Amino acid sequence: MGAQRIADTRPQIGEALVRRLVDSQFPQWAGMDLRLFDPAGSDHVIYRLGEELSVRLPRHSGAIGQARKELQWLPQLAPHLPLAIPVPVGVGEPDFGYPWPWAVSRWLDGEVVTVDALGDSPGAAVELARFLAALQGVAPDGIPDGNAGEALTGRPLSDRDRATRVAIAEVDGLFDAAAMTELWDAALSAPGWGHSPVWFHGDFHTGNLLARDGRISAVIDFGGLGVGDPACDLMIAFTLMSADSRAAFRDALGVDDATWMRGRGWALATGLNAYTHYAAVDPRVAAQTTRQITQALIG
Template sequence: MATGRTADTRPVIDAALVRRLVDTQFPQWAGLPLKLFDPAGSDHVIHRLGEELSVRLPRHAGAIGQARKEFEWLPRLAPHLPLAVPVPVGVGEPDFGYPWPWAVSRWLDGEVATVEALADSSEAAVELAGFLAALQRFAPADSASGEPGGDLAARPLADRDRATRAAIAELGGVFDASAMTRLWDAALSASGWDRPPVWFHGDFHTGNLLTSGGRLSAVIDFGGLGMGDPACDLTIAFTLMSARPRAAFRAALGVDDAAWLRGRGWALATGLNAYTSYAAVSPRIAAQTTRQITAALVG
């Protein structure tokens, strides 16, 4: 009898597999020790390779384009950005039953940014605005004109409409359903981006920021990198910042009312998605996304 459940087809990724992949495809690093990095997030299994490298293998099909995208673009972006970003040094091929491309990158020291450390820092907020402004200014000759295509094309906020309304209905007993619906309707109705496409990170939230010595040091995880409307990156204002730094961030980046409203919509949609997916099994994610959704509603 069918159960209605989808079989888990994610590949098994263990240290033995990673060792074989590295040793056969990158023999220059065969003698370096491997150590599992945990927690590594939901998209990749990460091992530290020696002192200076990391090995990242996608856990699921949704992350399989990241290795080649980062390998192509991050070395070109890095010199133009005020915070460090990962520097890929190789893309591995499927082998030994593992089905997808994978990456070796330079290791970035640091700790994941936290609300406790940075929420009230207007200095950090302005730094993040400066990072996004620099990213948006980046215009290599082969991407400065025309509409971006392939995995760089932006997905419109409206693509999330069905899932977001379903999440609002599901979580009406947890958050204010009427307020969420009003915000979502307003975000979808806001004026769209009417300028040439610019670069955005695409997953710009607290978990993808690193700190060192209490200061921002790096931005990681560029799997969502693309070109189009950068309002999706405004999510960071609602995942990390309290009210005063949020205002400083908006002023430093020069965000108009329509873009800010679209950004609130992105924060609401992604927060609801994460809450419905993970809150029941992770108190940490439940707290983070509650903060995000609540802040998006406040604005």
């Protein structure tokens, strides 16, 4: 599905709609100043609400479960983690023509992490490794069985096989298709996660990290939060880090060869997906995903 078709199916979200939703469902915050936060990413429209809060409204159906997921699980995870994460304070309901649940959270100050600022920092890499180790160390208790738990169950890398091979063919000539195919085959052939399921962030890239005073301060956007194989979170090594900081990250997290290979596969697959959907219309995404793909090939 192309970017134009995706855009055509999304609800129109403007300040007047957000004002009505907030004022009617959260009267304690009625009339508080609303300011559009831009750029906010591909999944949500974000408004600042006063100085302390934010309102996040999904742009598309793929993000509609995040508000309730974060409200349920983030308060349980936060006390165990060494970096700040979002603090949800309420979930709004569909109304006024807007079709999905939406969220109000505490605002987290900080600048989005960039490669230029922290990509060469072994200290930042180790800090991220410690965050992931802490997240993986939280016992995934209380997750329901059956359909209610499916949203938290990690999907295997093989589920992306067909889409990834189609994307490799689509970008042949822009990237090395033979090298991508070789990496993808190796990632699919790598031994799977042989331990108990652990928590993973699920979308662990530079756009979901904040920094203050030159140090990583917060991890945001837990829409992909789940339990299973944590290899997907290794994508941060290829979206942010240089070779030296990547080595420090891997050493600090203690990643074995098979998990690292699956992580490279996740970085390739997610990078290709974003590139083929958005690179033509968003130069920022084009640059980020080009780096992600090429660094995954380097390893």
